[in-house]
Each structure stands twice: as structure tokens, then as C-alpha cells.
Amino acid sequence: MVLLIPFLLLELYFSLEMGERIGFLWSVVWILSSMTFGIALLRNSPHAIVENLQAVQRGKLNFKRFQDASMYYFVGALLLIVPGVLSDFLGLIALSYTAYLQFLAKITPEQPNFTSHKGEEDDVIDVEIIDERSDYKRCS
DSSP states (O other), X not given: OTTHHHHXXXXXXHHHHHHHHXXXXXXXXXXHHHHHHHHHHHHTHHHHHHHHXXXXXXXXXXXXXXXXXXXXXXXXXXXXXXXXXXXXXXXXXXXXXXXXXXXXXXXXXXXXXOSOOTTOOSSOOOOOOOOOOOOOOOOO
């Protein structure tokens, strides 16, 4: 809560300064376009997460980078929805980091996936239990 007040004051200052430089109409266009872009990113988020999961399965992203990419994607989209110059700038930085992680995932070679043990039966004990009690009577 203590950090929110300076953020809001900086947001107000930068928004007023930008509005003074580009004018009221262009400020409204800026706010509406960044909000529309943020909403479109949120609507596309299931597809982005599925792509990140596929990159994890292929071994191109580790789980930490998957979490970072997903979190910064959501934070960036939400910051773009919030009206203001500072929040838009921070949202673009978060989305840039997500794009960096995605680009890094595309150029890194695939790592072997060691999570499945198909074909490896070193730790498997196969047991068959045969009950040879034939002296029980069937109740009818």
C-alpha cells in the first residue's frame, strides 16, 4: 500500500504531462488503444500458455522460464488495460521480457525430457500373487 501512493502520483504526473504534449484527443486514443490491446492479450492468454507448455514439453523452456513468461504476460496485459502512461510503459517492459523468453526458447536446442521413464524398468518390481486355497466352501 505504501508503494501504491508514489506509483499513482507518478502515473498521474506522467499522464498529465503526456496529455499536455499530445493533446486530449490523442490521449483518449492512446488510452483506448492500449486498453484494447491489453484485453486482446488477455483473450489470447490460453493460447500463449498452451504454446509455453508445448515448449516445456519439447525441452525448450524450463519450468522457471515457463512461470516467468506466463506471469509477465498476464502482468503486462493487465498493466496495458490500466489507463496511464507509466502503467503502459511497465506493461510493455513486461511483455518485452515475455517476448525475450519466447525468442530464447525458439533458438535454444531441445533438451531431452527426463521426466518420463518409459522403457526403463530398473525401479519396477513385477509381482504376481497366486491364491492356491481351494478348501473354501461356496455359500449358496
